[in-house]
Amino acid sequence: MDLDLMITSFPKLLGATVITLKLLSASLIFGIFVGLFFAILRLNKNKLINRFAYGYSYVFRGTPLLVQIFIIYFGLGQIEYLRSTFLWVILKEPYWCAIIAFTLNTGAYTSEILRSAFQTIKPGIIEAGKSLGISNKIIFYKIQIPIAIRQSLPAYGNEIILMMKGTSLASTVTLMDLTGVAKYIISTTFKPIEVFIVAGGIYLFMTFLIHNLIKYLEKKYSFQ
Amino acid sequence: MELLVFGKTGWGDELFYATLMTIAVSITAMLVGFFFALIFTPLKLSKYKSLNLIGNFYTTVIRGVPELLVIYLFFFGGSGAIMYVASIFGYYEYIEINAFITGSIAIGIISGAYSTEVFRGAIQSIDKGQFEAAKVLGIGKFTQFYKIVLPQMLRLAIPNLSNVWQITLKDTSLISVTGLVEIMRQSYIAAGSTRDPLFFYSFAAVLYLLLTYLSMKLINRLEVKYSRGY
Numbered sequence: 001m002d003l004d005l006m007i008t009s010f011p012k013l014l015g016a017t018v019i020t021l022k023l024l025s026a027s028l029i030f031g032i033f034v035g036l037f038f039a040i041l042r043l044n045k046n047k048l049i050n051r052f053a054y055g056y057s058y059v060f061r062g063t064p065l066l067v068q069i070f071i072i073y074f075g076l077g078q079i080e081y082l083r084s085t086f087l088w089v090i091l092k093e094p095y096w097c098a099i100i101a102f103t104l105n106t107g108a109y110t111s112e113i114l115r116s117a118f119q120t121i122k123p124g125i126i127e128a129g130k131s132l133g134i135s136n137k138i139i140f141y142k143i144q145i146p147i148a149i150r151q152s153l154p155a156y157g158n159e160i161i162l163m164m165k166g167t168s169l170a171s172t173v174t175l176m177d178l179t180g181v182a183k184y185i186i187s188t189t190f191k192p193i194e195v196f197i198v199a200g201g202i203y204l205f206m207t208f209l210i211h212n213l214i215k216y217l218e219k220k221y222s223f224q
Numbered sequence: 225m226e227l228l229v230f231g232k233t234g235w236g237d238e239l240f241y242a243t244l245m246t247i248a249v250s251i252t253a254m255l256v257g258f259f260f261a262l263i264f265t266p267l268k269l270s271k272y273k274s275l276n277l278i279g280n281f282y283t284t285v286i287r288g289v290p291e292l293l294v295i296y297l298f299f300f301g302g303s304g305a306i307m308y309v310a311s312i313f314g315y316y317e318y319i320e321i322n323a324f325i326t327g328s329i330a331i332g333i334i335s336g337a338y339s340t341e342v343f344r345g346a347i348q349s350i351d352k353g354q355f356e357a358a359k360v361l362g363i364g365k366f367t368q369f370y371k372i373v374l375p376q377m378l379r380l381a382i383p384n385l386s387n388v389w390q391i392t393l394k395d396t397s398l399i400s401v402t403g404l405v406e407i408m409r410q411s412y413i414a415a416g417s418t419r420d421p422l423f424f425y426s427f428a429a430v431l432y433l434l435l436t437y438l439s440m441k442l443i444n445r446l447e448v449k450y451s452r453g454y
Contacts, residue, residue, distance in 0.1 A: 062390075062436040063429040064397035066408060071429065074415065075422035161288070168290030172401065179292050192301035200289040207288035 006194045009185050013199050016181035017206075023095075023167040023177060027102030028160060034103055035110025042115045053111065060108035065166050068105055073097040073173045098170040106163045113159060117151035118144060150221045157214030161207050178202060227418060228427070235414045235424070242410035243431055249328055249406060250393045256332025257392065261339035268344050279340070286337035291395050298330040299402045327399035335392040342388060346381040347373065379450045386443040390436055397432070407431050 041053035060068065076082055076091050090096045121144055129139040171180030182199035186192045230236040260282075267279035286294065307319050350373060358368040400408035411428040415421035 059429070059433065063432045064394040064408070066397045066400070067425055067429045067432060070408075070412075071422065071425040075425050078420065078422045165288075165290040168292040169398075171292065179290055179296075182293060183296050186296055186300050190300065190304070192297050192304070196293065196297040196301070199293060200285065203290060203293070204285065204288045 002189075002191050002194050005185075005189060005191055006198050009195060010198055012185065013178060013181055013195075013202060016176055016178045017202055019170075019176065020164070020167050020178040021206075023098060023102065023170055023175075024160075024164050026099050027106055027167070028163060030099070030103040031106035031110055031163075034107030035114055038107065038111035039114035039118060042111065043118055057108040057111050060105050061112070065101065065105050065169055066172065069098060069101040069169055069173055072101045094170070094173040094175050098167075098173060098175060102163065102166060102170075105166065106159060109159050109162070110156065113152045113155045114148055116155075117148040120151060121147050153214060153218050153221070157210065160210050160214070164203070164206055164210065227414075227420065227423065235410070235418075238410050238414065239407070239427070239431070242405055242407045243435070245324075245404070246393070246396050246406040246431075246435070249324065249331065249396045249399060249404070250389075252324075252328040253331035253335050253392050253396065254389060256328055257335030257337075257339045257388070260333060260336025261343050264336070264340045265343040265347070268340065269347060283337045283340050286334055287341075291331075291334050291398050292401070294334055295327070295330045295398055295401065298326050302326045302329075323399070323402045323404035327396070327402055327404050331392060331395050331399065334395060335388055338388040338391060339385065342381050342384040343377065345384070346377040349380055350376050375450075382443065382447050382450055386440065386447075389439060389443065393435060393439065394432065 038053045038056055041049050042057075044050055044053075072091070073094060076097075082088055082091060090100075125143060125147065126139055129143050130136075134143075167177060168179035170177045171183060174180075176184070178199055182195050186195045189195070228234050228236045228239070230240075264279045264282050267275045268283070270276060270279070302321050303319055306321060310316075310319060354372055354376070355368070358372050363372070396406060397408040400406060400412065403409065405413070407428050411424040415424040418424070
């Protein structure tokens, strides 16, 4: 055990955690909107729209996140046309490519979580709203969405933790996030166990925080 | 399409073998995972607090740390650890472990943590009366496990195990960082030499989709088989 290395690498790894958290929060925020959008499409009665939303979530959940990042970062740059548009400003940055990939990935999982939450809402609640003369729009925004969010909290908590682990793949497209810096320190010092303990400890601490935050929210918004 | 021709001019055969490699690593990792689950599930269900702690430590750490970090630990630390053990026995030459073995063990340990949780949940959901009935009938612990617990547990565990399989299959793509030539690595090589990353990575995505689709079909059959009588 090389305690000195653990102590000296801790601030470096902590600095890299900022990038991990940035990637995580950006993709989660965008991901919720993508997820909500596709969850609503999934509930649409039109078969074509329904199929499209299902296809999206099937493809993004059935392929590894690594492939998705590589397609976006290495693949899209190949299209000549894209290079001439303003999109290229975003797509040439590994940082934004990673966020796009994470957003689409977490969006697919979030849409599934929200869809099942919408479907488990008791029809009686919606009927009660209707019989009180509340418009469909308000029923959706003020009744269905809040209930669905509460229903999906436990599953979404898992998704946040999965996504936090997913951000480690940003290191494969040259980003120096927590895993990227950990790999760099390992490959220069050849002390994998020490670095693993420190970096893994930081990840575990974040998992712990997220887990407890979700538990707190579940309690706060419980129906009882 | 020319790029996918089998033989020297295309990448068809390379990608085909890479797909077989992905399947081989996934199955090996899944089996390694079962082995770990076999050790840690009893620990988690044990009535001794200290054993519980070991079991919980394993599943919490592995499920809370990114897969890539675990793979780096094994990739960089694996041969070091083996060489250290060998040095105790007086062997000081450099030992390099095969990327297949490192990868399978790394992914296997990850998959094992998920399998452990699945088995624990399945065993816990078996009615207590079943154990008591077995005890009353004087059935030994061993027979009790194989003839009573296991068949019921499998029925409950298969849907969740199919999730673990999907996770494991997708996690094998991460082994490409160690240089093992599976789908992802082969696509990387092909993309680099043809300068057509969009095509090859998209094709890799299709291969993964195909694998997940086919394995789901297969698992559904198993599910039907183990649910007979219900």
